[in-house]
Amino acid sequence: MGTIMELKNVNKIYGTQIQTQVLYDISLNFEAGSFNSIIGQSGSGKSTLLNIMGTLDRPTTGDVLIKGVNVNEMTDNELADIRNILIGFVFQFHYLLPEFTAIENVLMPYRIRNQKVTKEVRSKAEEYMELVGLSQVRNNPSSKMSGGQQQRTAIARALINNPSLILADEPTGNLDSDSTENIYELMRDINQKLGTTFIIITHDRRIAEKADRIVEIKDGRINLDLTK
Amino acid sequence: MRLGFHIAVRFLKSNVGQTILIIMGIAIGVSVQIFIGSLIQGLQKSLIEKTIGDSAHITILPGEDEEEIEDYDVLYKKILGADERIESISFAADYPAFFELDDESKSVLVRGFDLKKADKIYDFSQRMVEGEFPDDPDEVMVGVGLRDEFHLKKGDMITLLTNSGNVDEFMITGFFDLKVASVNKTWVITTLKVSENLFGLDRTLTSIEIQLQEDHVFEADEVSKKLAGIIGRKFKTEDWKGQNEQLLSGLQGQSISSIMIQVFVLISVVLGIASVLAITVIQKSRQIGILKAMGIRNKSASFIFISEGLLLGIFGAIMGIALGLGLAYSFTKFAVNADGTPVVALYISNEFILLSGLIAVASSVAAALIPAVRSSRLNPIDIIRNN
Numbered sequence: 001m002g003t004i005m006e007l008k009n010v011n012k013i014y015g016t017q018i019q020t021q022v023l024y025d026i027s028l029n030f031e032a033g034s035f036n037s038i039i040g041q042s043g044s045g046k047s048t049l050l051n052i053m054g055t056l057d058r059p060t061t062g063d064v065l066i067k068g069v070n071v072n073e074m075t076d077n078e079l080a081d082i083r084n085i086l087i088g089f090v091f092q093f094h095y096l097l098p099e100f101t102a103i104e105n106v107l108m109p110y111r112i113r114n115q116k117v118t119k120e121v122r123s124k125a126e127e128y129m130e131l132v133g134l135s136q137v138r139n140n141p142s143s144k145m146s147g148g149q150q151q152r153t154a155i156a157r158a159l160i161n162n163p164s165l166i167l168a169d170e171p172t173g174n175l176d177s178d179s180t181e182n183i184y185e186l187m188r189d190i191n192q193k194l195g196t197t198f199i200i201i202t203h204d205r206r207i208a209e210k211a212d213r214i215v216e217i218k219d220g221r222i223n224l225d226l227t228k
Numbered sequence: 229m230r231l232g233f234h235i236a237v238r239f240l241k242s243n244v245g246q247t248i249l250i251i252m253g254i255a256i257g258v259s260v261q262i263f264i265g266s267l268i269q270g271l272q273k274s275l276i277e278k279t280i281g282d283s284a285h286i287t288i289l290p291g292e293d294e295e296e297i298e299d300y301d302v303l304y305k306k307i308l309g310a311d312e313r314i315e316s317i318s319f320a321a322d323y324p325a326f327f328e329l330d331d332e333s334k335s336v337l338v339r340g341f342d343l344k345k346a347d348k349i350y351d352f353s354q355r356m357v358e359g360e361f362p363d364d365p366d367e368v369m370v371g372v373g374l375r376d377e378f379h380l381k382k383g384d385m386i387t388l389l390t391n392s393g394n395v396d397e398f399m400i401t402g403f404f405d406l407k408v409a410s411v412n413k414t415w416v417i418t419t420l421k422v423s424e425n426l427f428g429l430d431r432t433l434t435s436i437e438i439q440l441q442e443d444h445v446f447e448a449d450e451v452s453k454k455l456a457g458i459i460g461r462k463f464k465t466e467d468w469k470g471q472n473e474q475l476l477s478g479l480q481g482q483s484i485s486s487i488m489i490q491v492f493v494l495i496s497v498v499l500g501i502a503s504v505l506a507i508t509v510i511q512k513s514r515q516i517g518i519l520k521a522m523g524i525r526n527k528s529a530s531f532i533f534i535s536e537g538l539l540l541g542i543f544g545a546i547m548g549i550a551l552g553l554g555l556a557y558s559f560t561k562f563a564v565n566a567d568g569t570p571v572v573a574l575y576i577s578n579e580f581i582l583l584s585g586l587i588a589v590a591s592s593v594a595a596a597l598i599p600a601v602r603s604s605r606l607n608p609i610d611i612i613r614n615n
Contacts, residue, residue: 047613056521056609077525084523091612095518099238109522111231157522 003068004032004165004197005053010062012048012220022048023059024220032164033195035188037208040217046201047092047169049217053199054087054167055079067164084112088158088196090168094150096157098143103129105142106156113161121160128156132186148179155183159190166190168200172207184210232531235519239512240536250504251544257497258548258588261490262581263555268486270575272479276445279475280468282351282406284318284437285448286455287466294462296432303459307436310458311451313444316348318437321423326389327416329378336374338388338416340423349439352404352417358382359402362418365425369402371412388416388426396426494591501540502595505533509599509606516603517611530600537596541589549585 005028012023022045030036040046051057052064055071064071066082074082083089088109096105106125107117114121129138132152137145142153151171158166166187172180184207191198200211208214216224240247288307290297297303300319307317321340326333343361347353352361359382362368368388370380380386384400398418405412424430438455440448445468452467459465469476509516516529553576560570 051609051612054521056612080520080523080525082523083521089521095514095521095612097235097238097515097518099235099242099515108519111234112519112522112524112528115230 002032003029004066005030005199006063006065006068007049007053008063008065010049010052010059010064012045012052012057013060022220023052026062026220026222028215028222028225030165030197030199032197033191034213035191035198035211036200036213036215037211038199038201038215038217039203039205039208040201040223044217045220046217050167050169050199050201054089055083081113084109085161086164088161088163088166090151090154090158090166090171092170092173094142094147094154096142096150096153098141100142101139102134102142102145102149102153103138105153106138106160109157109161125156125160128159129153132156133182148175151175152179152183155186159196162194163196165197165199168198170201170203173203180204180207229528229531231524232528233535235515235532236535236539239508239515239532240539243511246504246508247540250501250540251547253500253504254497254540254544254588254592255547255551257493257500258545258584259552259555260493261584261588262549262552263559264486264489264493265580265584266552266556266574266576267559267572268482269577269580270573272482273575274573275475275479278407279472280445282349282355283468284349285440285445285468286438286452288436288438288455288459289464289466290434291462291464296429296434297436297463298432300431300433300436303436303463306459307438307455310455313440313447313451314438315441316345316439318342318345318349318439319420319433320346320435320437321420321427321429321432322434323423323427324391325416325426327374328387328389329380329384332378333389334374334377334414336388336414336416338368338418338423338426340418340420342420343417346437349437350406355404355406357403357405359400362401362422364399365419365422366396366398367401368398368416368418368422369404370400370416371414372403372405373409373412374414374416375403377413390427392428394426394428398422494587497588498591498595501537501592502598505536505596505599506602508536509533509602513603513606514611516606517608520606520608521612526604529606530604533596533600533603534593537592537594537600538589541592544592545585545588548588549581552581552584 007026007028010023010026011021014020014022026049038046038049048057052059066086071079097108100108103125106128107121110121111117126135126138129135132155134149134152137149142150145153155171172183175183187198190196202208213227214224215222304317307314319342323338325336325338327336343352357372359369374380380400382400382402385397386400387395387397389395440451448467449469452465456465519529556574556576560574563571565571
């Protein structure tokens with residue numbers, strides 16, 4: 001299937017006067033279509049790693065290659081396009097736009113690139129809302145939904161542009177175990193049906209063990225890299 | 229573009245109170261601008277109307293070495309075709325004389341007019357307070373000042389004595405009021421024919437008076453110069469601007485202060501919008517960060533705030549125009565003279581209102597540029613990392 005995401009000797013240092021190194025010389029490859037989990041204690045640098053993979057943050061040194069193209073060589077607009085088309089984000093906090101309804105939030109990444117919402121896209125959005133079990137509340141303002149509903153809306157939003165890669169940072173961190181179970185089932189399902197690559201940060205070892213590959217980060221270094 | 233606009237609408241709707249406050253701020257600025265502008269323009273118009281509305285804008289007089297204007301038919305034709313801004317032309321044969329009644333006498337100015345033509349300049353038909361125009365060879369009309377001084381009545385007979393010793397009797401056909409005391413006291417108006425007979429003249433004039441179209445009043449000096457070139461050196465021309473320099477500098481001072489007021493109002497409106505929109509960027513930085521994480525381009529993110537400025541400007545301008553016109557209307561209704569006419573007739577100019585509105589919209593957009601630039605610099609990771 002080929003490599004979708006490649007990290008080469010990535011270092012990340014925060015601060016200028018007091019320097020804190022968060023990542024040490026990380027090199028990782030992720031295969032297209034794989035389902036990966038990243039585990040590690042809080043403060044281990046895993047969120048930073050994910051943000052760097054998602055082009056939201058830049059490494060201090062080292063290279064990030066997405067589908068073989070070096071992110072360092074891209075313009076701001078090209079990075080924006082990559083985030084919009086190739087990558088879907090699910091963050092620990094839902095990050096929905098409170099001014100819009102649930103389904104409008106789901107459609108937002110599509111509307112960023114396209115003038116008009118076609119019928120097909122609208123029905124696809126409704127299908128995803130159905131998939132995450134929210135078809136009943138799809139027209140509610142996003143600020144008036146429960147935490148679980150918001151998080152599931154965010155997952156539907158990450159899917160709308162059919163990205164090749166979904167980066168999720170503790171997507172179920174705020175959810176009860178039933179919801180958590182459902183959402184992982186859902187992501188696994190999408191991974192198998194659409195061939196979407198998943199890189200998921202999680203605390204939950206039970207969930208992590210269901211992934212094809214587990215990468216453990218400890219103090220900014222790879223402590224364990226296990227492929228089933 | 230469309231998405232940016234849509235997001236802007238949602239942002240504005242999500243905080244209705246704040247949006248209304250900004251719109252009110254713009255509206256008040258625009259309304260003050262329209263009100264003051266209309267007031268000053270109205271003041272100037274009425275002042276000019278009062279000063280020169282009923283008098284000659286350009287006067288043609290005999291040249292340096294000439295006594296009178298002869299052969300005025302030829303001259304009239306020349307003037308007629310000289311410039312299309314000329315509205316009306318009137319002939320005058322003016323000579324000083326003594327007005328005598330019983331034992332009293334007073335020096336007056338006998339003005340012989342072609343009354344039909346002169347009416348277009350002096351508006352006599354509106355200014356008659358009693359009686360009618362003189363018509364027969366022995367008729368005159370006088371001003372209300374003279375009437376009051378000598379207790380004259382319509383139909384009274386008066387005597388006029390010229391410098392050369394001619395004496396003639398005339399009947400008063402009416403009284404006029406040109407709203408200028410010295411004119412009302414000293415002018416005796418009659419026909420050209422009567423004036424010529426009285427002073428022993430034959431088809432000569434002392435002046436030709438010209439009024440320009442209303443919109444071109446301020447071009448009197450220019451037209452006057454042009455006329456001087458056409459009619460030659462046997463004549464000289466005078467225009468109202470040359471003779472009212474103080475009025476003109478007063479008007480100019482007024483215009484400048486009016487523009488100053490408008491500029492400062494505008495600046496405060498722009499600063500108001502810019503500061504509120506700058507706050508909006510901070511309020512909405514989370515949303516902008518999310519949109520950027522989802523791949524919105526910097527330009528589109530900036531367009532959200534430009535759209536906000538545009539929308540606020542448009543609504544503010546519309547409300548401001550309504551408010552300004554309402555203010556102007558109530559001013560003309562409540563600030564009135566004893567006779568019910570407004571103290572100052574406001575001049576409502578569509579172009580001025582449109583311009584004020586457009587300036588408000590343009591400056592709102594300009595004010596939105598600062599937050600727009602700030603939003604494009606916003607880095608999504610700061611939002612995502614700090615939640």
